[in-house]
Amino acid sequence: MEPKILSAVSRSTLKRLPLYLHVLEDLHRRGVVYVSCTTIARKFDFGPILVRKDLEVTGAAGKAKIGFRVAGLIDDIKKFLGWHNVQDAFLVGAGNLGKALLGYQDFDSYGLNIVAVFDNDPRKIGTRIFNKEVLALDKLAPLVKRMHINIGIVAVSSEGAQAVVDALVAAGIRAVWNFAPAPLEIPEGVILENARLTQSLAVLTNKLKSLLAGPEKE
Template sequence: MKGFKIPEATISRLSVYSRYLENLYRKGITTVSSADIAQGVGVTSAQVRKDLAYFGEFGTRGVGYNVKELLDHTLKILGLNTTWNMVVVGAGNLGSALCAYRGFRERGFYIVGVFDNDLTKIGKKINEYEVLPIDKLEEVIRENNVEIGIIAVPAAYAQDVATRLVKAGVKGILNFAPTVLNVPDKIIVRSVDLTVNLEVLSFNIRRD
């Protein structure tokens, strides 16, 4: 896979395929066709075959794909055949909601620390997580081999948090702050701006 760029849309669809395959596997279904996958996730069968072709040859013509084998392949490609430790910086409403989301653990992502600089929040618990002072951020990252940091702070503080995450050894950042982060090229950043997504929705609704 190294040496050429995989479209991000393909990676996103691969995640959807893996969830669909997990559902089939739980139901005891052993074989699936590209047409079945396409119908189940809302794309074309040609798109399914094209996406999978980026990563090798799967399935048998006229028979389809072995569900367990294809599921294992997709999980490995997505890096979900292992576990990932994460930290959440920001214990406000958004940070609290992220800590309560059980879907992270189901996919192998584990929160090992929640941080804030608000003295009224430090020491309190969000679900099973005790809110720690931001001064302990680097220590927790290094002791737990954390590779992913989630930023859930106001935009004005996001860059400082990102800089600390990078210096502590984090390799990827999921950024919920509505701002662009300045980080080294080797750091992977995914930004989720909820307002932008709502504005895209409003534009398309108005357009229709």
């Protein structure tokens, strides 16, 4: 079966695929060759039908009674997500969050490669973090053009975030991954994705609140 048109895939499915990928890679490391949707679903709190439907969009094909070949499935999901072609990215902001992102080695296997770091703090410029030199912000625009960078990662404070995004867009960036909690404006045709931690925290504290308030009900 052919993979579906990209835009037709729901955001929910898109967010579940990386979860499957992680489980599959774990199985792969342990030498498992074939896996069924039922087995995958056991790791999560939703059913095997949903898993099968999600995997369908990647174009992966399984066999009855056996299931899917683990290695092939990993490959199909990665291909679908575009993670087998590694994209180069620029990171803006060399604070704690920026350092954490630089130190997170696994991005390579997620199709992301941070090639340079930018900051406007003169004390940071010229220093090296995880073997990558911190560059001045005014170097950003020419380098984006010369290196044909598509992805910009924003790891600055809420106050500075909009200005950084504007600079990235002006330089020709096509997609922005934003870690600042502020909602940002972005022109048509440029992609903005927010890695909002506060949203996740909201869900957590809310669940906790109801748990502490009334554990007897539900």
